[in-house]
Amino acid sequence: xxxxxxxxxxxxxxxxxxxxxxxxxxxxxxxxxxxxxxxxxxxxxxxxxxxxxxxxxxxxxxxxxxxxxxxxxxxxxxxxxxxxxxxxxxxxxxxxxxxxxxxxxxxxxxxxxxxxxxxxxxxxxxxxxxxxxxxxxxxxxxxxxxxxxxxxxxxxxxxxxxxxxxxxxxxxxxxxxxxxxxxxxxxxxxxxxxxxxxxxxxxxxxxxxxxxxxxxxxxxxxxxxxxxxxxxxxxxxxxxxxxxxxxxxxxxxxxxxxxxxxxxxxxxxxxxxxxxxxxxxxxxxxxxxxxxxxxxxxxxxxxxxxxxxxxxxxxxxxxxxxxxxxxxxxxxxxxxxxxxxxxxxxxxxxxxxxxxxxxxxxx
Numbered sequence: 001x002x003x004x005x006x007x008x009x010x011x012x013x014x015x016x017x018x019x020x021x022x023x024x025x026x027x028x029x030x031x032x033x034x035x036x037x038x039x040x041x042x043x044x045x046x047x048x049x050x051x052x053x054x055x056x057x058x059x060x061x062x063x064x065x066x067x068x069x070x071x072x073x074x075x076x077x078x079x080x081x082x083x084x085x086x087x088x089x090x091x092x093x094x095x096x097x098x099x100x101x102x103x104x105x106x107x108x109x110x111x112x113x114x115x116x117x118x119x120x121x122x123x124x125x126x127x128x129x130x131x132x133x134x135x136x137x138x139x140x141x142x143x144x145x146x147x148x149x150x151x152x153x154x155x156x157x158x159x160x161x162x163x164x165x166x167x168x169x170x171x172x173x174x175x176x177x178x179x180x181x182x183x184x185x186x187x188x189x190x191x192x193x194x195x196x197x198x199x200x201x202x203x204x205x206x207x208x209x210x211x212x213x214x215x216x217x218x219x220x221x222x223x224x225x226x227x228x229x230x231x232x233x234x235x236x237x238x239x240x241x242x243x244x245x246x247x248x249x250x251x252x253x254x255x256x257x258x259x260x261x262x263x264x265x266x267x268x269x270x271x272x273x274x275x276x277x278x279x280x281x282x283x284x285x286x287x288x289x290x291x292x293x294x295x296x297x298x299x300x301x302x303x304x305x306x307x308x309x310x311x312x313x314x315x316x317x318x319x320x321x322x323x324x325x326x327x328x329x330x331x332x333x334x335x336x337x338x339x340x341x342x343x344x345x346x347x348x349x350x351x352x353x354x355x356x357x358x359x360x361x362x363x
C-alpha cells in the first residue's frame with residue numbers, strides 16, 4: 001500500500017539475525033560445563049579410590065590399636081587417627097555405611113602398618129584379632145593372672161586371682177577347695193579385649209570340665225576317694241617332674257605313702273605356699289605353717305597346686321605298682337627311687353655331693 005514502509009522479511013529481522021549464533025554459544029557452554037563436571041567427577045573418583053586403596057601414610061611405621069568390647073565406631077576412628085593411620089576419617093565412615101551390619105568392627109588387638117590401605121585396615125577389624133593366651137601345664141593361677149595382665153586383657157592381675165577364690169563360683173563348679181587352682185585346662189585361649197576376669201576363668205574351667213569329663217568317671221586307686229583328690233595328686237606329679245615316663249612312678253610313691261599314713265613330703269607344695277620355685281628349700285621352709293605343707297600335714301593338700309596335663313591325670317588314676325616310698329632328683333630330669341629311708345639317704349648324699357639336686361626353674 002502506497003505511503004507505508006515495506007514490512008521486512010523474517011530473515012532480515014535484527015532479532016532473528018542474532019538468535020542462531022547465541023543459541024550455538026549456549027550449547028557450547030553447556031558442553032564445556034558437562035565436560036568439566038565429568039573431568040572433576042573422574043578426578044574425584046580417582047582421588048577417592050586412592051584414599052580407599054592406597055597406603056594410609058607416606059611414612060613407614062607400625063602401630064598397635066586395641067579395640068575393647070562395646071567400642072563405638074567414633075572411638076575406633078579416633079584411635080586410628082591418633083596413631084596416624086586414618087588421615088581422612090570420612091573414608092572409614094563410607095565403608096561402614098556401605099557394608100552396614102555385615103561390616104561390623106570386632107574387638108581385638110590389631111598390629112597395623114602404614115603401608116596398609118584404609119580398606120585393608122577396615123577388613124582386618126571386621127575379621128577381628130582376639131588376644132592369644134596360653135596357660136601351660138604346671139602353671140599356677142597367679143602366673144596365669146600375671147600373663148593376662150601383661151597381654152592387656154586385665155588391668156589388674158588380682159581380679160583373676162580373686163575370681164578364682166569366689167565362693168559362689170567354686171560352689172557352682174563343685175570345687176571343694178580354697179580356689180580354682182588346678183581346674184584350669186592348660187591350653188591356648190583367645191579372648192576379646194574388654195572381657196572380664198570372671199568370664200575368662202569361666203571359659204578356662206569349663207574347658208577343663210569338658211576335657212576331663214570321661215576321666216572323672218574312670219576307676220581310681222582306692223586310696224583316692226574323689227575326683228578332687230585325683231586332680232590334686234596329679235598337680236603334685238605335674239610340679240615334681242616333666243619326665244613323662246616317671247610320672248606313674250612318682251604317683252606310686254605318693255599312693256604308697258598315703259596307704260601307710262605317712263606325710264607326702266612333697267617339695268612342690270612348699271614351693272607353692274612360698275611362691276619359691278627357683279631357690280633351694282631350707283629347713284625353715286619345711287616347717288612353714290600351711291595346710292598345703294605336706295611335710296607337716298599328712299594326706300593330700302586341700303587342693304591342687306598347678307594346672308595339670310593329661311599324662312599327670314593318667315598317672316594319678318593309674319600309678320605304677322611298686323614298693324617305692326622315696327625318690328630324689330639325679331639332676332638330669334630323672335629320679336632315683338628307693339624303698340627304704342636308708343637307701344634314700346644314701347642316694348641323696350650321692351647326688352648332693354655331685355651338686356645335681358638343685359630345684360628346676362619354674363616352668
